Amino acid sequence: MTKKEKKTLAVSIVARLREVYPTAECALEYGGDPWRLLVMGRLSAQCTDERVNIVCRELFRRFPDARAMAEGPLSEIESIVKPCGLYKMKAKNIMDSSRILIDEYGGELPRDMDELLRFPGVGRKIANLLIGDIFGMPAIVADTHCIRISARLGLYPESEKRPEQVERILRELIPPEEGADYCHRIVFFGREWCTARSPRCECCPLSDLCTKRKREG
Numbered sequence: 001m002t003k004k005e006k007k008t009l010a011v012s013i014v015a016r017l018r019e020v021y022p023t024a025e026c027a028l029e030y031g032g033d034p035w036r037l038l039v040m041g042r043l044s045a046q047c048t049d050e051r052v053n054i055v056c057r058e059l060f061r062r063f064p065d066a067r068a069m070a071e072g073p074l075s076e077i078e079s080i081v082k083p084c085g086l087y088k089m090k091a092k093n094i095m096d097s098s099r100i101l102i103d104e105y106g107g108e109l110p111r112d113m114d115e116l117l118r119f120p121g122v123g124r125k126i127a128n129l130l131i132g133d134i135f136g137m138p139a140i141v142a143d144t145h146c147i148r149i150s151a152r153l154g155l156y157p158e159s160e161k162r163p164e165q166v167e168r169i170l171r172e173l174i175p176p177e178e179g180a181d182y183c184h185r186i187v188f189f190g191r192e193w194c195t196a197r198s199p200r201c202e203c204c205p206l207s208d209l210c211t212k213r214k215r216e217g
């Protein structure tokens with residue numbers, strides 16, 4: 001497939017996903033609070049969004065803002081976030097990030113990628129989530145759903161699993177203003193139709209666009 005054909009395919013996929021999921025919402029229920037999205041993004045590594053949402057109800061009840069979390073105690077944060085896995089590192093990361101946000105940024109999240117990457121535990125996936133959702137700027141969140149499904153659809157080879165490479169490819173193919181919403185929609189699409197182990201290809205609303213489906217019949 002030529003680059004031009006891939007761009008055309010990407011635009012068709014974006015349009016179809018928009019039809020299937022008219023609203024594009026973040027699966028993490030952060031209530032519009034940038035700090036909460038940073039915390040939830042960190043907790044979501046190797047954990048489901050559903051579990052993060054449940055855990056954070058208690059976490060934000062006990063620590064309602066960055067200032068409260070920056071003061072800890074760490075042991076209490078650890079015990080609340082334990083169900084998310086990797087809890088010691090995650091608890092330390094979100095407490096340290098809260099302190100940095102207060103001490104170095106006056107509580108205002110920076111909108112620059114390099115600045116966001118300074119926060120402990122924040123990689124490009126979380127930084128893109130913040131840039132797209134909070135600041136409304138072009139962003140590609142190359143998470144597990146996005147990597148798997150964009151490849152199956154034919155935007156790059158299925159052997160490509162490197163998040164940074166996927167982000168770079170999708171930035172060239174997806175219209176910039178659609179990037180963040182594409183990634184939100186693909187999460188819901190991945191759960192409902194194109195699951196990792198048993199994709200429901202027979203009745204999938206994107207089957208006529210899907211390269212994997214065409215290849216495997």
Ligand code: SF4
Binds near residue numbers: 153205206207211
């Ligand atoms: S046709 Fe199958 S592999 Fe292709 S996007 Fe749909 S569910 Fe996924």
